[in-house]
Amino acid sequence: MKATKAKVFPSPLTAFPIIFPSLCKILLGFLGCRSKYFKEMDLSGKMVRQVEIKSDGDAFHQIFRYKPHHISTVSPGKIQSVDLHEGDWGSVGSVIFWNYTHDGKEKTAKGIIEAIDEEKKLVRFKTVEGDLMQLYKTFIATVHVDTKLGGNNLVTWTFEYEKLSGNVVDPNSLMDFCIKLTKDIEAHHLK
Numbered sequence: 001m002k003a004t005k006a007k008v009f010p011s012p013l014t015a016f017p018i019i020f021p022s023l024c025k026i027l028l029g030f031l032g033c034r035s036k037y038f039k040e041m042d043l044s045g046k047m048v049r050q051v052e053i054k055s056d057g058d059a060f061h062q063i064f065r066y067k068p069h070h071i072s073t074v075s076p077g078k079i080q081s082v083d084l085h086e087g088d089w090g091s092v093g094s095v096i097f098w099n100y101t102h103d104g105k106e107k108t109a110k111g112i113i114e115a116i117d118e119e120k121k122l123v124r125f126k127t128v129e130g131d132l133m134q135l136y137k138t139f140i141a142t143v144h145v146d147t148k149l150g151g152n153n154l155v156t157w158t159f160e161y162e163k164l165s166g167n168v169v170d171p172n173s174l175m176d177f178c179i180k181l182t183k184d185i186e187a188h189h190l191k
């Protein structure tokens, strides 16, 4: 004869292994939602990196301010051309168009020189068109040089950006690109 199982309400002890995993699942689901929510909210970022150069800090700034078109000669693998589209080289409001190769792809960036500070040896470039605009709502790159007593100069790159979505990664690889570019310019000037 088949034994029939009596339907009893599970005691707290026997119910625990059933209820506990479900509670965990609910809790993790909730936390997952929360972190996704925060990721989606936090789309703006700032990235700062510094690199010391042995070459002259003023010369470095002059290149970025007045002669960015010379960078394609200094670092042709990274920068293919830099063209002036509006205004004058070295002036606020001028519009500059960059052809560059990043992560093995040919890219472009059109941007406006938003700020120049001769004392801080600073140039701020706000992107208005190009590949970065596929990923970022805003992307501003600033480069400035601190000249130190004793010769060495500290170049600081700052990116301020707002991503278009939470899936966009931080611009680490573009920052690497700028640091390498800085080293190329340094090497060229030390020759």
Ligand SMILES: *[C@@H]1O[C@H](CO)[C@@H](O)[C@H](O)[C@H]1NC(C)=O
Binding pocket: 080, 081, 098, 099, 108
């Ligand atoms: C720069 O990019 C534009 C647009 O993609 C292209 O037409 C032009 O040939 C490029 N110039 C160089 C020097 O790579």
